[in-house]
Amino acid sequence: xxxxxxxxxxxxxxxxxxxxxxxxxxxxxxxxxxxxxxxxxxxxxxxxxxxxxxxxxxxxxxxxxxxxxxxxxxxxxxxxxxxxxxxxxxxxxxxxxxxxxxxxxxxxxxxxxxxxxxxxxxxxxxxxxxxxxxxxxxxxxxxxxxxxxxxxxxxxxxxxxxxxxxxxxxxxxxxxxxxxxxxxxxxxxxxxxxxxxxxxxxxxxxxxxxxxxxxxxxxxxxxxxxxxxxxxxxxxxxxxxxxxxxxxxxxxxxxxxxxxxxxxxxxxxxxxxxxxxxxxxxxxxxxxxxxxxxxxxxxxxxxxxxxxxxxxxxxxxxxxxxxxxxxxxxxxxxxxxxxxxxxxxxxxxxxxxxxxxxxxxxxxxxxxxxxxxxxxxxxxxxxxxxxxxxxxxxxxxxxxxxxxxxxxxxxxxxxxxxxxxxxxxx
Amino acid sequence: xxxxxxxxxxxxxxxxxxxxxxxxxxxxxxxxxxxxxxxxxxxxxxxxxxxxxxxxxxxxxxxxxxxxxxxxxxxxxxxxxxxxxxxxxxxxxxxxxxxxxxxxxxxxxxxxxxxxxxxxxxxxxxxxxxxxxxxxxxxxxxxxxxxxxxxxxxxxxxxxxxxxxxxxxxxxxxxxxxxxxxxxxxxxxxxxxxxxxxxxxxxxxxxxxxxxxxxxxxxxxxxxxxxxxxxxxxxxxxxxxxxxxxxxxxxxxxxxxxxxxxxxxxxxxxxxxxxxxxxxxxxxxxxxxxxxxxxxxxxxxxxxxxxxxxxxxxxxxxxxxxxxxxxxxxxxxxxxxxxxxxxxxxxxxxxxxxxxxxxxxxxxxxxxxxxxxxxxxxxxxxxxxxxxxxxxxxxxxxxxxxxxxxxxxxxxxxxxxxxxxxxxxx
Numbered sequence: 001x002x003x004x005x006x007x008x009x010x011x012x013x014x015x016x017x018x019x020x021x022x023x024x025x026x027x028x029x030x031x032x033x034x035x036x037x038x039x040x041x042x043x044x045x046x047x048x049x050x051x052x053x054x055x056x057x058x059x060x061x062x063x064x065x066x067x068x069x070x071x072x073x074x075x076x077x078x079x080x081x082x083x084x085x086x087x088x089x090x091x092x093x094x095x096x097x098x099x100x101x102x103x104x105x106x107x108x109x110x111x112x113x114x115x116x117x118x119x120x121x122x123x124x125x126x127x128x129x130x131x132x133x134x135x136x137x138x139x140x141x142x143x144x145x146x147x148x149x150x151x152x153x154x155x156x157x158x159x160x161x162x163x164x165x166x167x168x169x170x171x172x173x174x175x176x177x178x179x180x181x182x183x184x185x186x187x188x189x190x191x192x193x194x195x196x197x198x199x200x201x202x203x204x205x206x207x208x209x210x211x212x213x214x215x216x217x218x219x220x221x222x223x224x225x226x227x228x229x230x231x232x233x234x235x236x237x238x239x240x241x242x243x244x245x246x247x248x249x250x251x252x253x254x255x256x257x258x259x260x261x262x263x264x265x266x267x268x269x270x271x272x273x274x275x276x277x278x279x280x281x282x283x284x285x286x287x288x289x290x291x292x293x294x295x296x297x298x299x300x301x302x303x304x305x306x307x308x309x310x311x312x313x314x315x316x317x318x319x320x321x322x323x324x325x326x327x328x329x330x331x332x333x334x335x336x337x338x339x340x341x342x343x344x345x346x347x348x349x350x351x352x353x354x355x356x357x358x359x360x361x362x363x364x365x366x367x368x369x370x371x372x373x374x375x376x377x378x379x380x381x382x383x384x385x386x387x388x389x390x391x392x393x394x395x396x397x398x399x400x401x402x403x404x405x406x407x408x409x410x411x412x413x414x415x416x417x418x419x420x421x422x423x424x425x426x
Numbered sequence: 427x428x429x430x431x432x433x434x435x436x437x438x439x440x441x442x443x444x445x446x447x448x449x450x451x452x453x454x455x456x457x458x459x460x461x462x463x464x465x466x467x468x469x470x471x472x473x474x475x476x477x478x479x480x481x482x483x484x485x486x487x488x489x490x491x492x493x494x495x496x497x498x499x500x501x502x503x504x505x506x507x508x509x510x511x512x513x514x515x516x517x518x519x520x521x522x523x524x525x526x527x528x529x530x531x532x533x534x535x536x537x538x539x540x541x542x543x544x545x546x547x548x549x550x551x552x553x554x555x556x557x558x559x560x561x562x563x564x565x566x567x568x569x570x571x572x573x574x575x576x577x578x579x580x581x582x583x584x585x586x587x588x589x590x591x592x593x594x595x596x597x598x599x600x601x602x603x604x605x606x607x608x609x610x611x612x613x614x615x616x617x618x619x620x621x622x623x624x625x626x627x628x629x630x631x632x633x634x635x636x637x638x639x640x641x642x643x644x645x646x647x648x649x650x651x652x653x654x655x656x657x658x659x660x661x662x663x664x665x666x667x668x669x670x671x672x673x674x675x676x677x678x679x680x681x682x683x684x685x686x687x688x689x690x691x692x693x694x695x696x697x698x699x700x701x702x703x704x705x706x707x708x709x710x711x712x713x714x715x716x717x718x719x720x721x722x723x724x725x726x727x728x729x730x731x732x733x734x735x736x737x738x739x740x741x742x743x744x745x746x747x748x749x750x751x752x753x754x755x756x757x758x759x760x761x762x763x764x765x766x767x768x769x770x771x772x773x774x775x776x777x778x779x780x781x782x783x784x785x786x787x788x789x790x791x792x793x794x795x796x797x798x799x800x801x802x803x804x805x806x807x808x809x810x811x812x813x814x815x816x817x818x819x820x821x822x823x824x825x826x827x828x829x830x831x832x833x834x835x836x837x838x839x840x841x842x843x844x845x846x847x848x849x850x851x852x
Contacts, residue, residue: 045637049656063822066643100673100702101633103643117701119633119746121644162822169825176851177660178752178824181653184637185646185748185821207527207545211471211610217492217529218547220611227607230475234603247526275543276526320545322611326604350776395611396489396588398604399595425602 036342062159075126089144129154172344200259204270354383374402462768477619488585501552515570555580598770626685630696650695780809800828
């Protein structure tokens with residue numbers, strides 16, 4: 001099945017359109033998202049953790065700015081140590097000590113050394129550091145050097161780490177704590193990052209009331225709005241909740257229109273019944289071209305996922321069940337957030353190896369995400385994964401599940417005792 | 427070597443105390459941290475993502491509150507379908523339709539059915555749902571049922587998911603987005619969580635100036651303060667920077683005293699020279715008993731790590747090099763934060779399988795953390811890990827490293843071509 005074929009799905013003999021695989025669906029989606037067009041922001045490094053760089057960050061100076069010792073010892077001219085050995089050491093007069101935080105100006109000459117600590121600036125004339133371990137104090141003013149040191153030994157040269165003008169952090173990089181330290185270290189006080197992607201969130205369904213209200217008989221509280229907002233924040237985006245839309249096409253269209261205009265992408269959830277889903281699909285499609293490009297993915301849970309575009313802005317219709325929402329958000333929405341945010345790398349899953357405690361089956365051609373409870377065990381691999389196969393519609397298994405195991409399209413199950421990779425929930 | 431032996435380290439023939447292994451050091455540390463004593467806070471679920479629950483959260487109601495359909499179809503009395511088959515269907519009159527979000531009050535009786543959608547409340551008298559696929563519309567008021575359904579079929583009973591009074595989320599659980607949705611779903615508007623652990627941060631060294639200043643010759647900007655603050659936030663704690671302490675025991679003692687009194691744990695960094703480290707160690711130890719319990723860990727980078735206690739509050743002395751700070755924070759400080767925060771589970775590393783691009787060596791008995799650049803490759807396992815073996819003191823490799831590979835104490839290296847587990851940096 002080619003992506004082309006899915007774009008205008010073929011109808012089989014029973015009148016059913018074939019489902020896209022997850023990889024096909026994500027690939028078609030990503031090909032329609034243009035390169036990042038989010039605004040730049042300049043923010044202090046201290047606030048930039050987790051943000052994506054908007055352009056290459058160039059080092060404004062050499063690191064280090066001056067040659068420094070990388071070991072505790074004595075700064076010398078290397079050539080004065082040549083031939084030194086335990087039985088015939090070279091002698092050096094201790095002419096001074098390099099204080100931390102000061103730039104030494106007294107030069108080192110033949111037969112002269114300065115005591116120096118790791119990180120200390122090299123004095124003029126010295127080109128190497130003899131390690132403390134290769135010296136013996138002859139008296140308070142004299143040392144014996146028992147091993148030669150090469151020129152440049154135990155010294156990091158000016159600019160050897162990074163030269164002024166080098167790329168310190170590339171564009172499209174998600175800044176991590178150590179990157180933040182690096183930016184601070186070269187004196188960058190404002191980092192160019194993309195603003196956070198804005199995600200509009202809509203819950204749908206006549207039966208849904210806000211979670212702060214007591215639902216009258218027949219109705220239930222909104223679960224997905226808060227779940228999706230928290231998932232969006234974890235993924236580095238900025239969620240905005242646009243409310244609960246009833247199963248009324250006119251009302252839904254008005255809410256969706258506003259969400260699209262105010263957001264970089266929109267996520268709808270709900271519609272557990274076929275009729276409600278069909279109505280939502282018609283409304284979503286009406287914001288094309290191109291409208292809906294994927295209607296159903298061969299995965300479980302999450303099969304009824306809709307991927308649509310209002311111009312270049314993605315609109316996702318997720319199923320109503322919370323477990324399906326989590327899986328579909330991570331599998332389908334996260335890659336869209338990353339591309340929109342200008343993140344050039346790949347978001348990596350959190351994997352744990354565990355022994356499967358009970359066999360699980362899966363349909364061929366479908367990608368199954370089986371929720372697992374994870375428990376420690378003494379033997380390797382150290383963890384046991386227990387499938388949580390709750391009744392359709394159950395939500396209480398959520399807090400017990402530590403993650404899920406993926407059964408790929410080409411497998412029809414996994415046998416008890418196999419080692420599996422559990423993708424851990426954040 | 428037993429933990430007891432390390433508590434008062436034996437001295438070997440060369441006058442050196444043996445180093446603790448990482449596992450020994452962490453175990454000794456954790457045994458001294460009392461059970462979580464952080465205050466409770468009650469906060470809206472929407473703000474609780476990533477927080478640790480302070481007590482078991484009990485479901486205030488049955489889920490679902492009323493029996494609901496789990497499929498689209500018709501609500502019936504199951505016994506009226508017994509014996510139904512394609513050649514001899516049972517006939518039902520469609521007496522109504524259950525609207526989403528309404529509690530039906532018109533009862534279902536013999537030979538009567540109500541149309542119902544997934545999630546709809548079951549009408550009185552009905553005990554099963556016949557799937558749409560097992561029916562044929564005879565006319566607009568009548569259906570044929572072609573397969574029998576058992577009592578309870580395609581229905582989730584009141585309280586079947588969770589009963590009122592059941593533990594919904596246990597104490598000591600770090601709340602994830604799906605948990606947040608779950609709490610919202612049962613109408614919990616304030617979640618009992620522990621306040622965030624407070625981490626006091628001190629940078630030390632005469633050569634360090636604030637990162638916002640231009641360092642005069644010989645000095646350098648603070649890198650570790652911002653790195654540690656960002657690491658602390660990622661781990662769910664609240665950092666507070668107490669400034670840069672000079673290599674002066676009186677000044678450091680005053681800053682440390684204040685940091686200890688205002689924080690749940692304190693992290694110092696810096697002191698690249700032996701003299702500076704010794705001075706910091708004396709000051710840290712003076713806040714005992716017990717003072718320093720671990721002085722040096724058999725790991726690289728991070729060997730000079732100090733673990734001390736001022737009463738029951740941990741105080742960490744981390745090396746000055748940024749790479750060592752990152753490794754030591756994750757390996758040693760994070761477990762302390764988790765225990766102090768009341769997190770009852772295990773923080774799981776983010777693992778990626780990759781093929782090692784070049785052999786790396788390691789000393790036996792030491793735990794090595796080798797930084798790796800990670801690149802995609804076409805063959806399995808899909809990624810290549812390239813060791814970044816920068817000059818000691820280099821910091822520019824930080825932004826290029828995707829994570830690190832651990833070489834355990836019992837191995838002396840890893841050969842090119844082996845599949846390794848890369849722990850991905852957050």
